[in-house]
Every structure is written in C-alpha cells, then in structure tokens.
Amino acid sequence: MQVSRRSQVDPFIVMDVMEAAAQAEAEGRHIIHMEVGQPGTPAPKGARAALASAMEEGALGYTTARGLPELRAGIAALYEKWYGVTISPERIIVTSGSSAGFLLAFTALFDAGDRVGLGLPGYPSYRQILRALSLQDVGFETTAANRFQPVPEDIADLDLKGLIVASPANPSGTILSRDALEKLIESCRDKDVAFISDEIYHGLHYGERAVSALELSNDVYVINSFSKYFSMTGWRIGWMVVPEDHVRTVERLAQNMFICAPHAAQVAALAALNCDDELSGNMDVYAQNRALMLEELPKAGFTRFAPPDGAFYIYADVSEFTDDSLSFSREILDKAGVSVTPGLDFDPHRGAQWLRFSYARCTEDIREGLARLRRFMMERGHI
Structure with a gap:
C-alpha cells in the first residue's frame, strides 16, 4: 500500500535519542538525561489534587472544543x-x-503550497508539521551576532505567507527584546505575512522576562503550553490566542480534528495556574542549574555558546571536535552515559557541528552529567 509524499517527514531526532537512552537504561546503565526539554519536577501538587478530586466527583467527558470556560478565563487572567x-x-x-x-x-492560516518562514536553528517539528500539511518550510539561517534570533533583514527578500518565531528560543534559549519583536511584527504586517509567536518557554527567564506578541499586536497567533513552566509535559495541554475574527475558523477545525483537549488535563491545568509558590521554586532549580552549566560546561571543553536568557538549554558549537554531531552524541551516550541532542535536529545544515544540552532535570543530575562530560572530553584528548 502506498503512502503519501507529505507523510515522509524527517524523524524528530531528540525522540530517537531518548529511545537510545531508554534502551541503555533497560540494559542496566545509569544515564544522565540532558537531551530532552522535560522538567524533572512533576505537575504541581495542587494540579494533581484537583484532578484526583474531580475523578471522584464523576465522569470526565467531552468539553467544548475551545476548552473549559473557567480554564480560558484563568489563562486570560x-x-x-x-x-x-x-x-x-x-x-x-x-x-x-x-x-x-x-x-x-x-x-x-495557510493553503497547500504556501511558504512559511522559520529561523534556523529552531524547533524541528515546525518544519515537519508544515511539510505534512503540504506547506513549504522556508528555513533561513540566523546569526550568532543576532543571538540566533530572526531580524527583518533575514526575511526581506523571501516570498512568505507566514513567519513563526520563538522567544525564548529552542535550542538557543535567547530572547527577543521588545524592540526586536516589534520590528519583526511590523515587518510582517507591512508584507501581509501572518505572524505566529511560539511562547511555550515564557515564565522561564533569568533576567528580563520575554515579551508576548500580544503586548504589541492583536493581529497575531500566539501558542503556549503548560508543558514547560508548569511542568506538565505528559499531560498534553496547551492553548492558543487568535484574532477575534479567526476564533470560529479555529474552533471548527478543533471540533473536527480533536473534539477537545483532554478534560482531565484541563482540570489539572486550571489548578496549576494557582500554584505560584511551587512553580517559583522550580525556577530556582533551573537558575541554579543554569549557573552550574555556565561555570562547568566550559571546563569540559564546550566554550562556544550564547548564554541563554530563558528556557533550559545551551546550544554549543562543537565544530572543533566534530563535523558529525549525531555520531558525537552517540559516542557521548555510549562512553559517558550522558544523553545529549545533536544540532541536526534544529538546523539541517550547520547543526552537524552543534549540540544542545538541556538542564531541566534536578541539580544533582546536572552536576553528575557535567562531571561525566568533563571526564569523557579528557579521555578523548580535547581538554
């Protein structure tokens, strides 16, 4: 039986890396996970308690396609x-x-064949989802000088119907300033290019907070999630904010594609909005991990990276050690017991010379992972 051309997307490499790490663990090895952006903390206690209570009260069935009204009100707040x-x-x-x-x-927003721009390095699933929808992903290289964030000049000569931007970014963790974000939105508006802002890492910042596109314009799409700041990756619950005249269009699509988001996850998400103390404590851990990474990663030989403003990643240039980041990451897993993500996931061209390190797990794991990396690099003769 044939399969469609649009189904032939690239693998999400970090998921393959996770699978290899899981196999190593199944064989009895102790693996330090620095590959995936998954918090080491569980969903907030209040969220788990709210769901337990709701499950005792009765059935959790379909909600409206747009979600529980009280949850939407909570997100608005x-x-x-x-x-x-x-x-x-x-x-x-x-x-x-x-x-x-x-x-x-x-x-x-887009019809088959439309061209949608995205800066590289960037979240790989943007490209693959676009391709699966018969859209053209137009990746353009961002620069270290711009901290791997797009600027209007990057898209000036591109024929685009849309642009997707993330701040804080994955994999770099860098944040767009208010002025830089505003210029991008204005540039897209002038060219009649739809602007999509991925704000999934908002709340995770170590200095100035990230600016929401909604502070600058109502004529944008904003996408966010409870996965990162709220430590609810496996709950599969997020949200989007769309212009008022697009609500019914998106609602009809949601009705047919998904019916609704999982009711159980919505109950937990609503309670998570009120767990500020616990979530703030999680941020203290990430900040401690970040400081540890900035101090110790250079001692392991990884010196070329932009210090992250937010999220929980460091994207490091390893071109002095390898031009095959996939093989290099496999060697690190095999010999050091540390799982990291090759840059090929985020940039199909330059990514062969980059690695992403996640510091989302507990501080003890991060400290041990850094020690293992240092020993590995010493044994390899790099430091």
Whole structure:
C-alpha cells in the first residue's frame, strides 16, 4: 500500500535519542538525561489534587472544543498578571499541547503550497508539521551576532505567507527584546505575512522576562503550553490566542480534528495556574542549574555558546571536535552515559557541528552529567 509524499517527514531526532537512552537504561546503565526539554519536577501538587478530586466527583467527558470556560478565563487572567494585557477568554482555544496549536494555526492560516518562514536553528517539528500539511518550510539561517534570533533583514527578500518565531528560543534559549519583536511584527504586517509567536518557554527567564506578541499586536497567533513552566509535559495541554475574527475558523477545525483537549488535563491545568509558590521554586532549580552549566560546561571543553536568557538549554558549537554531531552524541551516550541532542535536529545544515544540552532535570543530575562530560572530553584528548 502506498503512502503519501507529505507523510515522509524527517524523524524528530531528540525522540530517537531518548529511545537510545531508554534502551541503555533497560540494559542496566545509569544515564544522565540532558537531551530532552522535560522538567524533572512533576505537575504541581495542587494540579494533581484537583484532578484526583474531580475523578471522584464523576465522569470526565467531552468539553467544548475551545476548552473549559473557567480554564480560558484563568489563562486570560495570566496575561493580565504576567504582561498587563487584557485578553478576552473568547479568543483563547485550549489545545492538546502546543503541537495541536501548530496544526490548528498552520491549517487555519495557510493553503497547500504556501511558504512559511522559520529561523534556523529552531524547533524541528515546525518544519515537519508544515511539510505534512503540504506547506513549504522556508528555513533561513540566523546569526550568532543576532543571538540566533530572526531580524527583518533575514526575511526581506523571501516570498512568505507566514513567519513563526520563538522567544525564548529552542535550542538557543535567547530572547527577543521588545524592540526586536516589534520590528519583526511590523515587518510582517507591512508584507501581509501572518505572524505566529511560539511562547511555550515564557515564565522561564533569568533576567528580563520575554515579551508576548500580544503586548504589541492583536493581529497575531500566539501558542503556549503548560508543558514547560508548569511542568506538565505528559499531560498534553496547551492553548492558543487568535484574532477575534479567526476564533470560529479555529474552533471548527478543533471540533473536527480533536473534539477537545483532554478534560482531565484541563482540570489539572486550571489548578496549576494557582500554584505560584511551587512553580517559583522550580525556577530556582533551573537558575541554579543554569549557573552550574555556565561555570562547568566550559571546563569540559564546550566554550562556544550564547548564554541563554530563558528556557533550559545551551546550544554549543562543537565544530572543533566534530563535523558529525549525531555520531558525537552517540559516542557521548555510549562512553559517558550522558544523553545529549545533536544540532541536526534544529538546523539541517550547520547543526552537524552543534549540540544542545538541556538542564531541566534536578541539580544533582546536572552536576553528575557535567562531571561525566568533563571526564569523557579528557579521555578523548580535547581538554
């Protein structure tokens, strides 16, 4: 039986890396996970307690396609608290993680064959979801001088229908300033290019907070999730904010594609919005891990990277050690017992000379992983 051409997307390499790490663990090895952006902390206690209570009270069935009204109201309140922005809950669609948000956004905004821009390095699933929807991903190289964030000049000569931007970014962790984000939005508006802002790492910052695109314009799509800041990766719950006149379009797509986001996850997400103390404590751990990485990673020979403003990643240039980051990551897993992600996931061209290190896990694991990396690099003769 044949398969469609659009189904032939590239693998999400970090998931393959996770599989290799899991196999090593199944064989009895102790692996330090620095490959995946998954917090080492569970969902907040209040979220878990709320779901346990709801499960005792009765069945959890379908919700409306846009999500529980009280959850949408809670998310709207979050925008007021974090950014001082008033957003109508009617503009919010609760999704099955940010992945569903990308599917809905790309389907609502673009027709088959449309060209959508994204900066490289960047989150790999953007490219693959676009391809699966018969859209053209137009990757363009960002520069270290711009801290691997796009600038209007990067897209000036590109024929695009849309642009997707992430701040804080994955894999670099860098943040766009208010002025830089505003210039990008204005450039897209002038060219009639749809602007999609991936804000999944908002709340995870170590200095100035990230600016939401909604502070600058209502004519944008914003996608966010409970996965990262709220430590709810496996719950598969996120949201998107769309212009008022797009709500019904996205709602109809959500009705048919997903029916609704999981009711259980919505209950937990609503409670998680009120777990500030616990979430703030998680941020203290990430900040400690970041400081440890910035101090110790150079001692292991990894010296070329932009210090991250947010998220929980460091994207390091390893060109002095290898031009095959996939093989290099496999060697690190095999010999050091540390799982890291090759840059090929994020940049199919330059990524062969880059690695991404995640510091989302507990501090003890990060410290041990750094020690193992240092020993590995010493044994390899690199330091």
